Amino acid sequence: MQKRSRIRSILRRRVSKTSTAGVPNSGVIEVGFLKIDTNKRTVYKGDERIRLTGLEYSLLELLVNHSGKSFNRREILHFVWGYTSEQHADTRVVDVHISRLRGKLEDDPNNPELIITARGAGYLFQRIIELEN
Template sequence: MTSTKPTLLIIEDEPAIRSGLIDVFVYHGFEVDFAVDGEEGLSKARRGGFDLILLDVMMPKLDGFSVLKAIRQHDAEQAVIMLTARGGDDDVIQGLSMGADDYVAKPFSVAQLVLRVQAVLRRTRSAQDEQAVLHLAQGKCVDTRNLCLTNDVDTRFTRREMDVLQYLHAHAERPVPREELLHKVWGYARDAGVETRTVDIHIAKIRRKLEPESGEPQVLITVRGGGYRLLRDAAG
């Protein structure tokens, strides 16, 4: 799929919602494709070429979590926003923990959804040419281009996790507040009112990959009342 327009795949089984989303995003200048169930959605997602995927959680044939897991195994960088009818903590945490870039609970504001999609796209399109390797405390080294630890290629990061790591690394001299990460990494306006648990869940995932051993964190630390700080080694 080639186009100068941003490309969007909508995987949604409810006809009225699907039709409404297609109309809204076509109006906002997107090139839109759609799927009516999880199996069709996964097939189209695997073919690639989409700037972002809107993925419903509750669908026939294959649920959204299964689709997301398969997408992440195929492409760690694909931007995905999940749509959930329940919006409870369990759904949100599961979706973010599996690598979703964001989530939106139904019923949702169309304007809010458009803003969230635009925020994710700004993040993916404004990625800078960062240094290839981040040298962290405790001898940890992160390969930013291949999204893994340099000495453990099986420990992989999503594109969003890497964006968080790169921002924290660039500001390692101080704790970075959650709200700043939402603004700078996720692309939300400072007054958007987005809950910071999105950040907390991503930090927890990153920490488990950097410091799988239990105990006091030595690489990615939480500063009470200040946010998060990534500790670098002397090489930087």
């Protein structure tokens, strides 16, 4: 009985790694001019590789993996920085990182098309539409 539970647990982890919400099994996501390789943790804008810090990539990964879903600053602090609700943190640090990420990814950071501000709700990555062949 214990062996079955362990196998189920391993399979569950394996399935969650290979097919995250909105991320194809290949691990490569293409949104317009942007190409994100989740396996290698690399990002390309056209043919140019974009250098992201670890925090910037983690923030992008959170938003892309849940494209279309907004996250408020506290949720982002929890998922990316690991802060708990009991810890006091300046939520404006999220704004700074979003701004830097937009500066690297967007053609016009002042009018973002990828990382969008949802007034009163937080930030979200535009919904990824998967095309079926």
